[in-house]
Amino acid sequence: MTNLFSSFDPSTNLNTSLNWLSTFLGLMLIPSAFWLIPSRMNFLWMKIMMTLHNEFKILINADKIKGSTLIFVSLFAMILFNNFLGLFPYIFTSTSHMVLTLTLALPLWLSFMIYGWVNHTMHMLAHLVPEGTPPVLMPFMVCIETISNVIRPGTLAVRLMANMMAGHLLMTLLGNTGPMLSMVMLNFLIFTQLLLLVLESAVAIIQSYVFAVLSTLYSSEVN
Template identity: 65%
Template sequence: MMTNLFSSFDPSSNTLLSLNWMSALIMFIVIPPMFWFIPSRLNMLWISIILLLHNELKILIKYKAFKGSTIFFSSLFTFILLNNFLGLFPYIFTCSSHLNFTLTLSLPLWMSFMIYGWTKNYTFMFAHLVPQGAPNTLLPFLVIIESISNFIRPSTLAIRLTANMIAGHLLVTLMGNSGSMIPPSLLMILIIAQIFLLTLEFAVAIIQSYVFSILTTLYSGEIN
């Protein structure tokens, strides 16, 4: 019985060497050998998914000078997706459920977009603060609102991913800890509910990684 519900998200270790964050690097050990073998059905399925994502990201960027940018955003999608999937396995620390991990992804990306936009295309960045056709009396307020919404983008990206991963894991933890306190007649219902929640978490892991990469692509397209 856990004394604290949020202890499942505590990146602590009983050993002297903390290996919790090593789960974020597991995919770099697993994925590279796949490229040395003859493509299997799993490889072809993954290639088709990446090509589908490439076509969607190419439409969102809308800038021909950014050739190869879809490779970066597809890699970002893969990195977050695999970290979300690893968190569904028992005894593996969920990196994407902590803000220090998600902010490390969102903040440098947002900073690079802002630095590039304000140094290379500052006229467009100023024009982006004022919506087209807005009345003159509302222009000062619109500039403030647009500036605030622009500054909170990295935090909203990070909090969205973290909150969604924490919420599902908390439900699974709550239901799993209640197994020893319910009568045996209701145990099958609990197992079915746990399977349903794990399926839902599987879908959330895909959706949140997709949303993160799509929003990052949209933010990059706004600086041109």
């Protein structure tokens, strides 16, 4: 039996990392007419983008920095596309690797921290001690808040990676049992796989939304 995680191996038969190019498949698959001629799909997509923009605008309080929500809307769109792309057969799921998720989370968090500590030092120091904390607990609270702040990019990256990998792994495990089952059990297995596919579609949307919203909330703390 091959390694259980071999389906997540990014290398191809040529031992190159061409599978990572699946991240940019959207640019090749979506025709220019989608952007040039307003269609129902276009209106639906713009409606989703505007809803996210308005929601992030409330979270980030973006009156001072116009258009700052666009980076989070773009982040949501990119992660959503890659999550959905991984549900198709024989297409590499780039978001199931820490290389991609940490690359998205770490620079964002680092830029927020540098901006916050350089421009709003007192505000950032005040965040380390929650309001109403007894003086005795203040040193402990500073340690706890510092640790929780430092692990934020890790939790963002691991959450997305683990959720993407878990569902795909379960579907792979169930799919491998197919040849050994009877016809009745095979029908039941196909039904279960379809339900799992629906669940994974929901997870793909939810995880991209969670990543974008948490990034927005982290940025709002440094303003």
